[in-house]
Amino acid sequence: MKTKLSKCVHCGIEKTKIKNVEKILSFNNNTALVKVDAEVCDHCGERFYEPETIHYFERIKKELKNKESKQLIPVGITFKVA
Numbered sequence: 001m002k003t004k005l006s007k008c009v010h011c012g013i014e015k016t017k018i019k020n021v022e023k024i025l026s027f028n029n030n031t032a033l034v035k036v037d038a039e040v041c042d043h044c045g046e047r048f049y050e051p052e053t054i055h056y057f058e059r060i061k062k063e064l065k066n067k068e069s070k071q072l073i074p075v076g077i078t079f080k081v082a
């Protein structure tokens with residue numbers, strides 16, 4: 001990540017760290033798990049993403065919608081509790 005926030009936008013405390021996090025993206029009933037770098041607030045847990053990361057999420061969501069990507073590997077079934 002190129003940028004680093006001086007403080008958390010959410011709680012205003014200067015405790016953000018860059019971490020590799022898992023993010024769940026979903027489109028309709030399809031879900032994709034992606035690993036990205038995010039700036040995470042140690043205090044409130046709020047995550048901040050780079051604009052490129054947001055674009056990446058959008059691309060994955062589009063691929064979920066079209067189900068045409070070779071990048072998407074099924075890893076199990078997501079269940080809903082009735």
Ligand SMILES: [Zn+2]
Binds near residue numbers: 008012013041043045
């Ligand atoms: Zn915070």
